[in-house]
Amino acid sequence: MTHIEIQIPDDWHLHFRDGDMLNETVPATSRCFKRAIVMPNLVPPVTNAKMAEEYSQRILNARPEGSDFEPLMTLYLTNETTSEDIVEAKQVGIVAAKLYPAGATTNSDAAVKSLDALFPIFEEIQKQGMLLLIHGEVTDNHIDIFDREKEFIDRHLTHIVAAFPELKIVFEHITTKDAVEFVLAANDNVAATITPQHLLLNRNDLLVGGVRPHNYCLPVLKRNIHQQALREIVATGNKKFFLGTDSAPHEKGKKESACGCAGCYSAWSAIELYAQVFDELGVLDKLEGFASHYGADFYGLPRNDGTITLVKEDWTIPEQIILPNGNPIVPFFAGKNCTWKLKV
Ligand code: NCD
Ligand code: ZN
Numbered sequence: 001m002t003h004i005e006i007q008i009p010d011d012w013h014l015h016f017r018d019g020d021m022l023n024e025t026v027p028a029t030s031r032c033f034k035r036a037i038v039m040p041n042l043v044p045p046v047t048n049a050k051m052a053e054e055y056s057q058r059i060l061n062a063r064p065e066g067s068d069f070e071p072l073m074t075l076y077l078t079n080e081t082t083s084e085d086i087v088e089a090k091q092v093g094i095v096a097a098k099l100y101p102a103g104a105t106t107n108s109d110a111a112v113k114s115l116d117a118l119f120p121i122f123e124e125i126q127k128q129g130m131l132l133l134i135h136g137e138v139t140d141n142h143i144d145i146f147d148r149e150k151e152f153i154d155r156h157l158t159h160i161v162a163a164f165p166e167l168k169i170v171f172e173h174i175t176t177k178d179a180v181e182f183v184l185a186a187n188d189n190v191a192a193t194i195t196p197q198h199l200l201l202n203r204n205d206l207l208v209g210g211v212r213p214h215n216y217c218l219p220v221l222k223r224n225i226h227q228q229a230l231r232e233i234v235a236t237g238n239k240k241f242f243l244g245t246d247s248a249p250h251e252k253g254k255k256e257s258a259c260g261c262a263g264c265y266s267a268w269s270a271i272e273l274y275a276q277v278f279d280e281l282g283v284l285d286k287l288e289g290f291a292s293h294y295g296a297d298f299y300g301l302p303r304n305d306g307t308i309t310l311v312k313e314d315w316t317i318p319e320q321i322i323l324p325n326g327n328p329i330v331p332f333f334a335g336k337n338c339t340w341k342l343k344v
Contacts, residue, residue, distance in 0.1 A: 013244030030069035193244025
C-alpha cells in the first residue's frame with residue numbers, strides 16, 4: 001500500500017502546557033487531529049471549571065488561522081475536589097476528570113494521596129456522565145518502577161471498576177501485558193489509550209548503550225514482552241484500545257539533565273509513527289478504528305467529518321525544534337527515519 005486515507009483522527013491524551021508553549025504545541029497537534037483530550041497537569045493544576053474554561057480559551061487562541069481544532073478539557077482531581085467541582089465542570093462542558101496518584105509523574109505533587117477518600121467523587125463523576133481518566137501507577141518507594149502499573153491494577157483499579165460499573169474509565173497510556181489483559185477482561189465501560197513510544201520501543205531503547213533521556217516517559221518503557229502485547233492488541237482492532245499520544249514536551253535542557261524530566265514530545269510525528277507500526281504489523285486497515293473511531297465512540301462523541309491521507313514516504317524527524325521562547329526541544333524519534341508521511 002502506498003497511501004491510506006482515514007477519517008480525521010483525535011488524540012485522546014496529550015499535554016499542551018501553557019503560555020507561549022501553546023504556539024508550538026497547538027499547531028503541532030491541530031495539523032492532523034480534530035480534537036484532543038487536554039491533560040490538566042499545569043502548575044498550578046486545572047482543578048475547577050473556571051480554570052479549565054480559561055485554559056481552553058488560551059488553547060483556542062493559539063490555533064493556526066482557519067483551524068477548527070477543538071480542545072476537550074479535563075479536571076485534575078485532588079483530595080480537595082468536591083462534588084460541586086464535578087457538577088460545575090460538567091456544566092461548562094468538561095468531559096472527564098483525571099486521576100493522578102500523588103508523585104506518579106510530572107506535576108502530580110498536588111494530586112491524590114488517598115484514593116479511597118475519592119470514591120464519593122467517582123460516584124459524582126459517574127452520575128454526571130463524565131469519564132474518569134486514570135494514570136495507573138502506584139507511587140510507593142518500595143515498589144519497583146517496572147511493577148507500578150501491575151500493582152495499581154491489583155491494588156486499586158480492580159476495586160474502582162467493580163464499585164462503579166457504569167463509570168466510563170480510561171486506563172491511560174498502558175504499558176504492560178497485565179494492563180491489556182485487565183482491560184480485555186473488564187466490562188465495556190473500561191478502555192485504554194496507547195502511545196506511539198510504547199508500541200515502538202521497550203526498555204532496551206531506554207538503557208542499552210547509554211541512557212536515552214528522550215525515550216524516558218512515564219509509565220516507563222517495559223520489557224519487550226509487554227511491548228509485544230501492546231502491538232498484538234492493536235493489531236486485532238479491538239475497540240477498547242485507542243490512540244492517545246501522551247505528547248508531553250520538555251525543553252532539551254530539562255531532558256538532558258542529571259535528573260531528566262519524563263515525557264516524549266511526539267506531536268509532529270505521532271500519527272505517522274502509528275501508521276508505521278500498523279504497517280509493520282501488516283494491519284494498516286486497523287489504523288482508522290484505533291485513530292479515528294474507537295475513542296470518539298467510547299467518549300460518546302460523534303466521529304469527525306473529513307479525512308486525512310498518509311503516504312508511504314521516508315522522512316527524517318528533525319533533531320530539534322526551537323520553541324517560541326527560543327529554547328530547543330528534542331522531538332520524539334529525533335533524527336530517525338519515519339516511513340509514513342502526512343499529506344498536506
Ligand atoms: C507527562 C508530562 O510530562 O506531563 N509525562 C510523561 O512521561 N508521560 C505526564 C504523564 O502523562 O504521566
Ligand atoms: Zn500524559
